[in-house]
Amino acid sequence: MTKEKHPIVADREPRHRLWLGLVLTLGTAVALGAAYLAAPRENAPLPSAATYALVTALPDWKLLEPVNEVVYGSRGFDTFGETFLLLAAVVSIVVLTRPREPRRGYFGEHTAGEREQQEVDPDERVDEEERATRAADTREQGKISSGPEDPDSAPLGAHGPERAESLTVVTRTAIRVAAPILAVTGCYLVAWGYSPGGGFPGGAVLLGVLLLAYAGFGRRRIARVARPGLLETAEMAGALLIIGTELLGLVLVGSFSGNWLPLAEPGTIRSGGIVQLFSVGELIEVGTGLSIAVLGVLSISRDWAPDEEGQESDEDDGQSPDEGGGER
Amino acid sequence: MTEFWIIDYLVLALILGSAVLVIRIPNLPGATMALSAVGTFLSLLFVILGAPDDAHSEVVVGAIALPVLYLAAIAKVRADVLDEGELREEGEQDDEGEASDRR
Amino acid sequence: MSTVIVVVVAVLALVGLVFSVSGAVGILRMPDVYCRIQCSSKTITMGALPALVALVVGEGFESAYAARALIVAALLLTVNPAASHALARAAYRAGVPMWDGAVxxxxxxxxxxxxxxxxxxxxxxxxxxxxxxxxx
Amino acid sequence: MINIDQLYFAVAIAEACVALLLLPRIARGPSVSDRIVALNTASTQAALAVLFYAAGADRAIYLDVAIWLVSFSYLGAIVWARFLERGLI
Amino acid sequence: MIVANYLASAALFCLGLFALLTRRNMIKMVMGLSLMEGSTYLLFVSLAYRKASTAPVLVGPPHGRTPTQLAHGDVADPVLQNFCLTAIVIGVAVTGVFLAVVRIAQHYRTLDSDEVREMRG
Incomplete structure (x- = not known):
């Protein structure tokens, strides 16, 4: 790659940092290599937890898939904790990416409080530059009404960004054909719990379908489905379903995440008992959680507030005023 | 059994090559693409090592979810923080002159 | 019977591989994006289809392998042109230059x-x- | 006589080699679009390798991964195209 | 030899670490973290592999074997695959959290980690 055209990455990279990084990395490599050479090889017998899971999957749980049995059955408590780790990550993304104004949707909420701001605080004028950048941002976010719905009528080969919301008719048709197939197959991955699959891959597939719809049709079309009121409620409902499933085991059977549902024959949809129920809860949790995470990052608004010299150092718990601010 | 090891090492080479590309490619969308390649080849390796569940997850995550996250972050950053030299590729930069000629 | 099947599978897979390699070489050697996109869309599909047919022949038409191979073929034929179209259009709009020798x-x-x-x-x-x- | 499973493995190895052939284009490709094209082709080859590996290993359960690889790599290309075209995803 | 997979996993980890230590672009650093996540997936799945094993899925067993035989036979370790499965999903969400560096970049008007540190004094 041409170095002179990428000033931030390549040009100002100091040499000593490279050597120091190399030395530290090599040290880690030696340590890791020594550790991994002592790891069990492919000839070692399976650990007893694995053999237990394999042997009990079919007779005890009527499940043909030991991985699902491990995930939702015998190590269900582990997955329970992982689920809430996921939930914590999603909550922190929501907190970190939140806009200043009260949130209504994932897209365009940065302009939601503008009118109220004008009424409440008319003195706070925005200068010309900020207005221009805000206008550019609004145009970029697709909030203007002058843009066409789709780019099909636009002359071919016009340079510059598209004003349209969605992609061309060819792409939209392909997505219309492919997305339902993929969504149905994602649900099949969960329901067909005795082949590879379950809540985690199914949820990831649902996220993929949502992103496809977003890329193909534009944010206005999916804003009805992908809004915080719906997604976050669904996520909490999934979490409640998981907690309820596990606690009912404690009440009815006497052990947390014990099976309290009748087991059907292997190879049918009810074969796993609570494993399938947990899997459905996990599908909701993973699908909505990852969607909230991705849409949250997508909906980060621009920070157009003008720079004020030394502002950061004042807020910065009384450390010495910096000279670096002048460089900007 | 030798076929298994051949294909295993081949895919390992693919993964490591893509991982080196992630570090070597200076512009961020290109590096994101190399990261997506790492995910794709990892899922191929998961199938070879007999873990179809992990492969299912890794395909979707590596091919769509992670690239979209990175692309969104890059897009959020670049309009007001970065100069365009960081994110443009040389071909597009050359085109600037050409495009204005076309007008 | 089995030998005939093996030979047919080998021939079909070889045809597919030849096309795949030529497509890959084209992607490596072609001068600009648009030529590379047409290598990727046509030649690679042409490389994939005989290989899938080889799988159908080798495993029998009613096996799970044949069904999945046909699904993959259908998906390739549906989605690959759309993705190529979107990519070529986006590249043109983003102003990726054509090859100097483009006429x-x-x-x-x-x-x-x-x-x-x-x-x-x-x-x-x-x-x-x-x-x-x-x-x- | 050659075993048909070995033939399948050989084809899978060859497809992976084709993917290896495409890495230089991902590394070099002067524009983002070149990299996308090379990446898509590589993942198609990976899907074919999965199909043939599944046939060689005699497990039909690996096959679904190939479907996901094909569909999501190409549909991922649409997302990339949107990024290229709009600037903002 | 499966040791090659372990060493490749270590190499992947070190590549990620190298990117994290030497790059100043913060999004590149997050990419290094993603590489390190990938190395853990690779390590888990390689540790789960056993010689001449297939997937630990009892449906559709290979020729001439029943599901029960498969459960006692040569299959990979399902517990480690379970760890890998959850790690993949958590990894995406955690990458989303890491990408909140966009907020830092917007605040300080730079993606360069050194400049950010200088500004904090």
């Missing part, structure tokens, strides 16, 4: 004729241009 750019010729026709549209052109620079 024909219909869109550019059309736009030149349009610009001669309609002078009044010159008003909003510069604004478009500025946006293009701002937004990549």
């Amino acid at each position: 024909r750019d219909d869109v550019k010729a059309m736009k030149a004729a349009e610009a001669e026709d309609a002078d009044h549209r010159h008003g909003d052109r510069p604004e478009d241009r500025r946006e293009g620079e701002h937004d990549d």
Whole structure:
């Protein structure tokens, strides 16, 4: 790659940092290599937890898939904790990416409080530059009404960004054909719990379908489905379903995440008992959680507030005023 | 059994090559693409090592979810923080002159 | 019977591989994006289809392998052209240059004729241009 | 006589080699679009390798991964195209 | 030899670490973290592999074997695959959290980690 055209990455990279990084990395490599050479090889017998899971999957749980049995059955408590780790990550993304104004949707909420701001605080004028950048941002976010719905009528080969919301008719048709197939197959991955699959891959597939719809049709079309009121409620409902499933085991059977549902024959949809129920809860949790995470990052608004010299150092718990601010 | 090891090492080479590309490619969308390649080849390796569940997850995550996250972050950053030299590729930069000629 | 099947599978897979390798070499060697996109869409599909047919022949038409191979073939034939179209269009709009030796750019010729026709549209052109620079 | 499973493995190895052939284009490709094209082709080859590996290993359960690889790599290309075209995803 | 997979996993980890230590672009650093996540997936799945094993899925067993035989036979370790499965999903969400560096970049008007540190004094 041409170095002179990428000033931030390549040009100002100091040499000593490279050597120091190399030395530290090599040290880690030696340590890791020594550790991994002592790891069990492919000839070692399976650990007893694995053999237990394999042997009990079919007779005890009527499940043909030991991985699902491990995930939702015998190590269900582990997955329970992982689920809430996921939930914590999603909550922190929501907190970190939140806009200043009260949130209504994932897209365009940065302009939601503008009118109220004008009424409440008319003195706070925005200068010309900020207005221009805000206008550019609004145009970029697709909030203007002058843009066409789709780019099909636009002359071919016009340079510059598209004003349209969605992609061309060819792409939209392909997505219309492919997305339902993929969504149905994602649900099949969960329901067909005795082949590879379950809540985690199914949820990831649902996220993929949502992103496809977003890329193909534009944010206005999916804003009805992908809004915080719906997604976050669904996520909490999934979490409640998981907690309820596990606690009912404690009440009815006497052990947390014990099976309290009748087991059907292997190879049918009810074969796993609570494993399938947990899997459905996990599908909701993973699908909505990852969607909230991705849409949250997508909906980060621009920070157009003008720079004020030394502002950061004042807020910065009384450390010495910096000279670096002048460089900007 | 030798076929298994051949294909295993081949895919390992693919993964490591893509991982080196992630570090070597200076512009961020290109590096994101190399990261997506790492995910794709990892899922191929998961199938070879007999873990179809992990492969299912890794395909979707590596091919769509992670690239979209990175692309969104890059897009959020670049309009007001970065100069365009960081994110443009040389071909597009050359085109600037050409495009204005076309007008 | 089995030998015949093996031979047929080998021949079909070899045909597919030849096309795949030629497509890969084309992607490596072609001079610009648009040529590479057409390598990827046509040649790679042509490389994939005989290989899938080989799988169908080798495993029997009613096996799970054949069903999945046919699904993969259908998906390739559906989604690959759409993705190629989207990519080529996006590349053109983003202003990726054509090869110097390219002899024909219909869109550019059309736009030149349009610009001669309609002078009044010159008003909003510069604004478009500025946006293009701002937004990549 | 050659075993048909070995033939399948050989084809899978060859497809992976084709993917290896495409890495230089991902590394070099002067524009983002070149990299996308090379990446898509590589993942198609990976899907074919999965199909043939599944046939060679005699497990039909690996096959679904190939479907996901094909569909999501190409549909991922649409997302990339949107990024290229709009600037903002 | 499966040791090659372990060493490749270590190499992947070190590549990620190298990117994290030497790059100043913060999004590149997050990419280094993603590489390190990938190395853990690779390590888990390689540790789960056993010699001449297939997937620990009892449906559709290979020729001439029943599901029960498969459960006692040569299959990979399902517990480690379970760890890998959850790690993949958590990894995406955690990458989303890491990408909140966009907020830092917007605040300080730079993606360069050194400049950010200088500004904090």
